[in-house]
Amino acid sequence: METLAINGGEKAVKKPFPNRFAMDAKEKNAVMRLFDEAIAAGTNIGYNGPEEEALCKEFAEKMGGGYADGVNGGTNSVYVALRAINPEPFSEVIVGAVTDPGGMMPILMCCCIPVVADVTPGTYNVSPEEIEKLITPLTAAIIIAHIAGEPADIRKIMAVADKHNIPVIEDCAQSHFARVDGQPVGTFGRFGAFSTMYGKHFNTGGQGGIVFTKSEEDYYKVRGVADRGKPFGLPAGSTNWIAAVNCNLDELGASIGREQLKKVESFGAARRAAAEKLGKLLPPSVELPKLVDGAESVVWFLRLTFNGEGMSCTKDEFANACIAEGLPINPAYRGALPSLMTWFVERRAFGTKGFPWTSPEYKGGNNRDFDIPNAKAVMDICFNLYLNESWTDEDIRQAADAFNKVDRAFRK
Template sequence: MIPFASPLAQYNSHRDEILGAITHVLDSGHYILGSEGATFEKSFAAYCDVDDGVGVNSGTDALILAMKALDIGPGDEVITVSHTALATISAIITCGATPVLVDVDPLYYTMNPEFIGDAITNRTKAIIPVHLYGQCADMNAIMEIADKHGLSVIEDCAQAAGATYNKQKVGSIGHAGCFSFFPTKNLGAIGDAGMVVSKCKELGERVRRLRQYGWDQNRMTLETGLNSRLDEIQAAILNVKLKYLDEDNDKRRKLAILYHDGFDQLGITLPKARPNSTHVYHLYVISCPQRDILAEHLHNAGIATGIHYRTAAHEHTGYDQLCRLPKNGLPVTNKLIKNILSLPIFPGLSANDLNAVISLSRDCFEQ
């Protein structure tokens, strides 16, 4: 089976180095909040062109802790998209705030800034744009609206480590950037891990406190916090993988070009990269009305695909009552979820395997 993502291929390509890093941690006897975590926080913050990075337990916790550090809680509203991982919405709800959902734009599938104005009320505290599939949302327009209304912007960068927008790294544009290092992400750990990055030292310090019971440096509790520490083994693995992130993102972009060329003239909608940005193709998502037929055809030939996402976040049981939607609904999101299909893409995907995906897809359409 050709997988659509392969954490195993990523591990295998740096196996000795990763095993060496893990052994080093095991031999050190220091497993939580040590030098590997501190090094990763410093290196990843520098990579994102920000002053501070705080390692946490997951991308979901990164969002929760960033919101808590910005005093977002019950009674507040946070504007985001429904076309995202459920985690974005779940983090807002976990903070006690209400997710206010706006539609995505039909070209790039990220938050459509045109709809933000109507979603703002006197309870709105923040906007969470999601840099979906590996490319940045339209941050100039979003930041302009946020500045005008005094709102915080928390970038959900879970799918876009290393992507840029007008030469700025994702995570460095808003007030905070939240990353997931879930194993399938383009910078993936071998377990759960995440980070909050920020240009604001005070915000970073507050997240640092909140990730560990609300303790200050003397272990005095200043406020209620969580346990959301990044462990040393994951940090050591991420220190290895970060060195290869740009190279891996380049490989993803090259694979995307091969797909683009191979699917030319086939009548399917291909991912479109925003001008003045770099897409890192965490996912390669095509769109066509025959999505289910194509997925079945590929599956029968041993090719795995995914759907990101089959159900819009607000339509999940339990979430439907907790989100606020625009009067006209989310027509672009509703159309997308019926047509999108994620094809295999990861740095170890061979040209042969990629060509098999293309020729099988062509067979399916040309039958």
């Protein structure tokens, strides 16, 4: 029997896995062109200019038609979308249990109350049935995240939302151009909110985001909310119509994003192909994700499920042994459970007195805890593999070899 690397044996992974190489001279040239033009003209590089206008038009076309506005972060894309809905303070917004904290915090920034819905068992994505259980007269919106590149059960979620006439924001930060029945995520709800920070499928530099909608009226609301309430789409002479902050994307980021947008679908296809090839080589203890009907993942990371039947280890022991063999793995996605974090548990949003939860104007339960057994349980069976579009067949083979080595060592 081979000795595991975690026990002092030789690593199964001999060659480092490749970086993404998602950027090349095209992005560099796009940025340098803006500098050259600015230097020649004696001007500065700004925002709300031709690069952002072109990026937003190209993005909306790739989404199948509609309107888009660039913003300066994925968290702010959710915030801007929610502000455009303009929920009354102290209303409730339902959000999935598994999400980045930045997908939940905008609810508090709107002085609303996050209500946490559990996930579908065995997945990271929110359950339509759990959403419906939480709907009350206080519910103003639903935010659903498509986690890990895997589309949520969006058709069922939309059926629930439409039944109760509640707007939906799709948080697509991890799932650029994932699809259900050929339709991109972000086009089912009232808004699609996208992060374009440096690690996402396509990026606009260090940070960025895009808000998408099919409604021209909502588009102008988004534009205003993202730019201090400016009166976009309103009659001449109108003044700023709502108090808001500056969430603008700049021209440099937009120029990078335009080049990245040309590549994004090839990135998703390459990741999907690598995951499928790897799946055919995995041992019985490691299973690929099961997607909702008609879904096409873009694999922001590959969620893998540990099948402990016949094994003498826990999921965490298995995952940590794989890490020691050289696999790029997160053994547990517990950092994506914001309702268990200090800021949420101790109600830290504004000041020290628990506002807005503790406000007498909030008619819900200000000490309410949310039971999320499915979300907690999935952390005990799933772990994340960070593959990317640059993986070759050799990379896939050595990853499979590492998984199989660990499987053999722990198999009873």
